[in-house]
Structures are given as C-alpha cells and as structure tokens.
Amino acid sequence: MSEGISLEELQLAARNHGMPLEALRFPVTPVGLHYLLIHYDVPIVDAGEWKLSVHGERKLSLGLDDLRARPALELTATMECAGNGRARLEPHVISQPWLLEAVGTGRWKGAPLRPLLEEAGVSDGGAEVLFTGLDRGIEGGEEQRFQRSLPLEEALGDEVLLAYELNGASLPPQHGFPLRLLVPGWYGMTNVKWLDRIEILERPFEGYQQAQSYRLRQNEDEAGEPLQRMLPRSLLVPPGIPEFLTRERTVPVGECRLEGRAWSGFAPVERVEVSADGGASWAEAELDPPEGRWAWRGWRFRWDAQPGEHILCSRARDEAGNEQPLEPAWNLGGYANNAVQTVRVTVS
C-alpha cells in the first residue's frame, strides 16, 4: 500500500461495494450490504422482453414466468469475490482494490439448472457449460460480454441454481435481474449475472474471463490454475467503537464478546480460533450451529479485554484440512488472499 491507490482503482472502489464488517452480525446479509463486483455496467433489463436461451442438443427459450413455474429450490449461500484481500498484497496488484469486505450471504431462490440442461440435451461430447451475461465491456483489450464456463459435472450439481430471487424478493438490478447463476461454494465471478444464454460446449471455453482472468499464476507466461472454490476465511466484527477516519477501535476494559463468521467452499468449517496478540497465541472459539452447508458459520469468543493495544485475529479451518495462512501468497491477479484478518484495538 506504500505507493497508494490510483484514481483508476478508486473509480472501481466507488462502484463496487464492500460489506461493512459490522454486517457480519446478520446471518443473511440485507440487500444493499452484500458485496458487489460489476465488471462493466449494470444492464437494465425489461423482464417482459427478456428470454433465456439454452443451447444443448436442442435449443430452449424461456421467459421469467417459465422459470418461475418450474420446481424451485432456495438455499442460503455465502459468496466472496476471488479478489477479496487484493489491496493487502505486496507488490501491489492493480484492479478492484478490495481489503476484506468482498463477501455477503444471500437467500437465493431459483430453478435448478440440471433439469434444464437435460431437457436441452447433453450430448456425450459435452465438456463444459458456458454462461453469458448481458453486461458488455472491454477487458484485456477485448470487447466482450461477461462469460464464464463450468465443467459439465459441476454444472450438473443438484444445488446449482438459476436464481431469480434474493432474500425473498426479485433480484435487484445490481445482483443480476432478472436471472443469475448461483454455484454454491465457488468464488463470485462464477455466478454470472444478467443471464442471456447457456450453452453446452464440447471443448473448454477459452474466453478472457476463463483463460486470462481468475487464474492463480505468477506471471503472464504461465497458464496457471483456474480459481474455483472459496478458500476458508473467518472474519470478526470489529468490537467497540471506530474512529471515523482510521477505523481504529476503542474497547472498554472487561469482558468483550467477540463474534464473527467463517466459511469455506471446500468443506464445512470445523474450527475457528481467535488470537488477541496478533497471532502469537490462539484459543478456540465456540461455533454456532451450522445454517446449511453453503452459509457462513457464526462463532463467538469471550475475550477478557485488558488495558493496552491489542491485535485481534481469527482463523478458520475446514474439514478438508484447509486453514487460513498468517501471510498472503502473492499472485499476478491478486486472487484468493485468505490471510488472517487483523483488527487493531485500544482497550481503555
């Protein structure tokens, strides 16, 4: 951060909303507090005119009423941007400068994707499913619509949705009205908004958002690994009260109830630990009951706050053995930085 954030990055930060961390108190994030990353512009869609086309062995065309008439599934899912934590990386990576707030949890309702793909006809040669949004722009020098593909076996998962509701109401424009993809457990870019077209492909999609962007690599010559599932992360609600500009926290002496939430796209969270000394020592937090596989899991910890300066941290581990690192691992795109959060507090 020593060199500061440029005007271009600030323009992105002004449009792409983070979730203020006190909103971790809500098990389901209220609309307007869920994070948003919008590559191009929010398209404004007339739902009466809009149709989704699905291209398999046959072509289907469905309006919003057709989708709403199908069997529906509702699930609570935590979604995080793959670039969350980017602005904490050194050397500095220029893109949307997220600190820690690119997350939220929604109650998403929609039509499961699998039966639709089966109706369209999945040929034996099907390898991937490509999702195309209505949002259009230029990135990496290429004019494009936002497009991402999923391996066919992932697209056929029982919990992959074409979502038309968030938190019990129609999708807001900024979350993809009238329809978006929802792949629980995967990073945010997977969940293509303003869906226009779904197509079964016989060979891997090589478009910009798949082949150039959202890959873990050290340099441009490396193909790298595609980003898929969310690494484990725990965030804590900064306790006490903030200073307006610095956001430094002041906490009264005595028992302080720390709380936060943790998630992982790989496996259920099995442990959250808390440190009050910047990660030198750790103690186990109490986990709330899980609220479904794809929702973040609440945790709490009674901290005996003694006068002085303290650095609070929390870290999550999932049942697959993935644990948050203390220090981030740098990569070219600034992705998947799930290093432990630190919250500086003064107890007085």
Place this chain on the structure above:
Amino acid sequence: MSEGISLEELQLAARNHGMPLEALRFPVTPVGLHYLLIHYDVPIVDAGEWKLSVHGERKLSLGLDDLRARPALELTATMECAGNGRARLEPHVISQPWLLEAVGTGRWKGAPLRPLLEEAGVSDGGAEVLFTGLDRGIEGGEEQRFQRSLPLEEALGDEVLLAYELNGASLPPQHGFPLRLLVPGWYGMTNVKWLDRIEILERPFEGYQQAQSYRLRQNEDEAGEPLQRMLPRSLLVPPGIPEFLTRERTVPVGECRLEGRAWSGFAPVERVEVSADGGASWAEAELDPPEGRWAWRGWRFRWDAQPGEHILCSRARDEAGNEQPLEPAWNLGGYANNAVQTVRVTVS
C-alpha cells in the same frame, strides 16, 4: 490525485457505497444502489425495544407502531453527500474519497415532524432542533454519537419527515432502521439515521458535526459557513461500453442518446446544457417533466457522435440562478464540489 489514495481512505471507500452512474437511468434508485455514508458502524436495532424520545416543553416517547399510526407523507427526494466530488479537489483533502457517485433518490415515507414538535411543545425560546442517532464513534478526537441540529424554522417545514420506509419497504439497516430524519433538499448529513432522540434547543448546537465538520472554510481558524442545501448538479450516464479498469468509454459512430439527471436543493432545475468538447461549447438538453420538487429531473440530448476522442459534460442551472462551475472551489473539508462532470469517450 497525483499522490494517490491512502489505505485509510480506501477503508472508507470500501464501506461507503457510491451509486454506479448507469443507475441514473432509474428515476427512483433501487435499494442497494443509493449512496451510503456511515460515519461510525451501522447499529443493529431491535424495533420492538426501540423508542424515540422527543424533548420540548414536554417529553414524548414513541415506538415504531406509534409513528406508523400517525398521518403519513411520502415523497421522492434526491440526496447527495456534502463530500461528493471531494477526491477531485487539489490539494488533496483526506476523508471519504468520493468522486461523483455519492447520490441517490429514494421514495421516503414517514410521519411529518412538525406535529410531533408541536405536541412536545415549542417554547418561545426555541432556536434549533437537535437530532441524535444511535451510531457512536470517535471523530476529531471526541467520542460522540452522530448529532446534527436544524434551525427551528427549517425543522417546522411541512415536508420534513421522520422516515420509516424507503421505496415501499421498511428502512434497511444501512439507511437508518427503524427511523431517520429526512429534510428534502439538504445535503445527506442532515438526514440523521437510527434516530434515538429529538430535542428542542434554546441555543445553537456546538457539537462536532455542526461546529467543526460540514462547514465551508479555508482553514481551521475560520468558523466558516454551515453546509445546508445541495448546490445544483447534473450527472450524465456514461454512454457506450466501459473498459473494466480505466472506465473509459467506447461509443459507436452515429446518433447517441445521452441522458442524465439534475437537481438543486435551492430551487427547481430550469436548464441543463451538454457539451461534447469539454465545456468549450454548450447546447441545451431536453428536460423530462419534473417528478416532484425534491426528485432529480431527467434530461436527454441527441448527440451526433463522430469518430475521435470527446469529453462529454453536462451542467445544471436552477431557478434561483445557481449554476455549476467548470472548476471546483477548494475548501478545508472538501465539501460541495459541484464542478461539471467530464466523461471521456472514444467514438469508433
């Protein structure tokens, strides 16, 4: 901007949401796209426990049901942060680094304030009304709750509301649930969120947000003038498609329908002009019919887009003769920068 934005400013930009400018297409801003400036933390309020106290010659105590049972008024109002445009000022002013997006228009419904003040009893010595929110933090070295006062005659205005609904639903937490003040035409800080207490004062309030902050002044020794009503501003929807990082726009050759919205807290907008050469020449835009005194006014302009680089601008003038300047006027707090927006486009 040459020196860049610091980590502290970025922390603010990540929590305080701007309205992406394509959302100017909506006459009423969808929840989640309206700008947000939250000084401290969003308090989470249990509406069942919450009471508003009103202190005049008598003390009143009202729950949310009491307020909802009173005669209601609904109005559409544009709200802008007094710090909108701050990040464009030189020398750089350190605070929430708004570019241009700190605006939105809501359909606010609530109980008019005047009858409540009259029930509480306005003494002859009443000078101001003080509004105290539940949000608490440290600013300017002082621990405080967010507090702002209004001159009594303004507080007695017919359209000053205690708002409990936004766009037809309960206030979202981030907009002040369960109750906020709404003073149409005034800058955003006036509209105290998470209201806890209203008090009629016999002498001017001298708290931080009134005496130190939100004043137009050149240095700390000057008392300065308090910020009140919104200066006129017009914003245009950036046409064409954006480049992801730079947000530079590409527009096809031919007729391009420019559109935007304009507002002023002083008087109705009477004219909007458009320039395609960075302000060297101007032509008048067509105004949409007004949608009430306090809502922004739509405008449109057919631009004949010819190949090359262009700088699009729009500027508003109100019926009181206030007009947007081409260059901002610097002040210590970085307030009220209503200089004309510039949008760089490449036509090809």
